[in-house]
Amino acid sequence: SKLKDPRATSASQAQEIAKSTPVISWMNYANDGEESAAFEAAIVAAYHFTAGMDEETLSTLENSIIVINPAHNPDSHQRHVAWMKGMKVGPNGTPDRIAAEHQGDWLMSTSDTHYKLDSNRDGFALSQKESQIVAKEMRHWSPQIWVDYHGEPEEYFFAPYAIPVNPIYPSSIVKWAEVIGRANASAFDEHSWTYTSREIYDLHYPGYWDSYPAFNGAIGMTYETNGGGDKGFQYYRNDGTISTLKNATAHHVVATIATAKAAAENREGLLNDYYNFFKQGMDEVRDEPVKQVAILGGKQPNDALNLVELLLEHEIEVFVTSDEKAADGISYLYGDTERRSLPVGTFIVPMNQPNKRLAKVLLERNVGIQKEFLDEALAAHNYNNSVGANAPKKRVGFYDVTAWSLPLTYGVEAYGLSNPFTGNLSLVTEADLKVSNTTPGDKANYAYLFSYSSNDAASLMSKLMMEGFRVSMATEPFEREGKSYEKGVVVVRVEKNEESLHQRINELALESNVKVEAIDEAWTDKGILMGARTVVSLKKPKVMVLMDEPTDGRSYGAIWFTLEQRYGIEFTAVRVQDFNRADLFEYDVVIMPPGSAAGYKNLIGDRGINRMKEWIRNGGTFIGIQDGATFAIDDDVNLSSSRRLSGVRVDNTPGAIFRVNLDTNHFLSLGYDQHIPVHVNSATILTSSQQGANVAVFDESAILSGFVFEENKNNFPGNSYLIHEPTGSGNVILFAEQPVFRAYWRGLERLLVNSILLAPSF
Missing domain, CATH: 3.40.630.10 (Zn peptidases)
Structure with missing residues (x-):
């Protein structure tokens, strides 16, 4: 038109x-x-x-x-x-x-x-x-x-x-x-x-x-x-x-x-x-503070490519830089203004384009909420707090989440630029989003390597594992032929796989848009060798995901879609009412999605809980998400030393974005930087584990985007978003919130994938 x-x-x-x-x-x-x-x-x-x-x-x-x-x-x-x-x-x-x-x-x-x-x-x-x-x-x-x-x-x-x-x-x-x-x-x-x-x-x-x-x-x-x-x-x-x-x-x-x-x-x-x-x-752009949004590939270039692909689908114009220039911008992850060098290959989304309003609502770090509404919501909230527990309550009014900024949901480095980029720019097309040399030029003599730094890389690793190929993960850095490799490199050895590996990894690398390197020897110049014990062999896990009442259908659906469509992870869906009939020891991983913690407890019962504890002690990995985590920390279940935050008023948070600190020495954080954004859309706050690792902890200045009730803001810092508690030979992994919320929270997918694919082998 x-x-x-x-x-x-x-x-x-x-x-x-x-x-x-x-x-x-x-x-x-x-x-x-x-x-x-x-x-x-x-x-x-x-x-x-x-x-x-x-x-x-x-x-x-x-x-x-x-x-x-x-x-x-x-x-x-x-x-x-x-x-x-x-x-x-x-x-x-x-x-x-x-x-x-x-x-x-x-x-x-x-x-x-x-x-x-x-x-x-x-x-x-x-x-x-x-x-x-x-x-x-x-x-x-x-x-x-x-x-x-x-x-x-x-x-x-x-x-x-x-x-x-x-x-x-x-x-x-x-x-x-x-x-x-x-x-x-x-x-x-x-x-x-x-x-x-x-x-x-x-x-x-x-x-x-x-x-x-x-x-x-x-x-x-x-x-x-x-x-x-x-x-x-x-x-x-x-x-x-x-x-x-x-x-x-x-x-x-x-x-x-x-x-x-x-x-x-x-x-x-x-x-x-x-x-x-x-x-x-x-x-309107003339009078607005952000003229452009800069999206950097950094250590996760594919995640930035996937975000740009979505913007192009919306017919939002995106450009890419061909020279390096410094620019002043507001950091999406930290909220401060800094002068940042934008390297070659930085994506630039100008606000001065026909689809500006769509670009702005999808990319803006924090979209404001109408004051008239907030005044009414706060009045209802304060009234509800002033009356007894059994008194009728007013509707607070939040119909949906209050934050969705795509650079944050995709977990990519981004800046809101106060002045337009002055270097050379070229318009991005869909054809520009393919990674060059996604398949190795030569047939590997020893192994194929690729960096585990994006969702696409996790998808490639997962699909190889699901097809029966033997895959390992290098958990320490190394150098070879003048090139440095950070920890979290996927190693697929030729000697441990069938001849079909050579063709299949080429096909999957092209499909996943991941650059794979063929190497001919196990020797490295510095750091670990390919035979080191810290190159961990990964086993293909057998996974159970609980479904049906009292599981939340849409939360189950987000997990189902993510595992099946994006990562090819095979799993068995089991109705909660049939959990106690399942031979639990046939499975390596059990995922309990959001739903009703009390409902899970009632249906599974003491017998099922005791059997679950025995299974975990003998090597099983339990992954509890939001209400699944609340089930695990219940006093009568006691799968973890964490508990739900108590002693203070905890209000529901209507879909805000927070920053957490990651324990980058922990295997669950492989492929991530120290600070990442997460989504909070409930009243669930987990206290720190006393017997395990608090893999992701809410930052002191945690709130990045969206609405949080004032009295709730101090409840988050120091408490846990992600917990790993080893128990016997097994694992209890707890997410305070749904990491793959509505299947649009792309930046946290690898935390879930790591829990499923890495935990049974680490």
């Missing part, structure tokens, strides 16, 4: 285009595929706009293009339909809330993708195929209106938005949401239908499928209908009346028609503001 690039289209040209161009409205249904009324409404709406010959419909079509996506998340919808077919009683179901058809199965009746990840939080991460496809088509069509259809609150919801609205949006988005909202209200009033707006569903987090399209210039909105989904074909509401799938579908259809009509009637104004979204975004 010419309206998307103000560098090529002047304001006067844009106005001329707006006079004669149809507005584009994208209607996005079944994002949460379980919310069945949305899919049904899509079919009815498609029929209405293709078959309708009335004057109003023809006028809407004359002035607009309507894109209908009936199933953003078809897997989820298919599973829900299968569930309802199997569980519905009677021709129209039963409205009783306790009915089985309204109690969705953990795996079958879910709004999430195949991997149980929330597609409505995946907008900017684009981790899922569904998100990638929809985002690609969105960029192709460049809509001015985007509606994401959901369910099932007590009453129908449409825009205007609840606060907070992200401060990077222009005021026009609120203006147009009000216009569309009034049009919907008028249509609903004709039917005497009840509706609500301005509550719960905000526009702050950029990963929703209303906020992400809105950062691409659309007026993004969420509509929530009051039936279908878990409410089935009919359901008793709070007031005793019955909501039905039929009525909920009708509500969505009427809202679709009213929205399309309002968009068509305001076609020219919407198109002009669409142009202004990009134009004004670029104009």
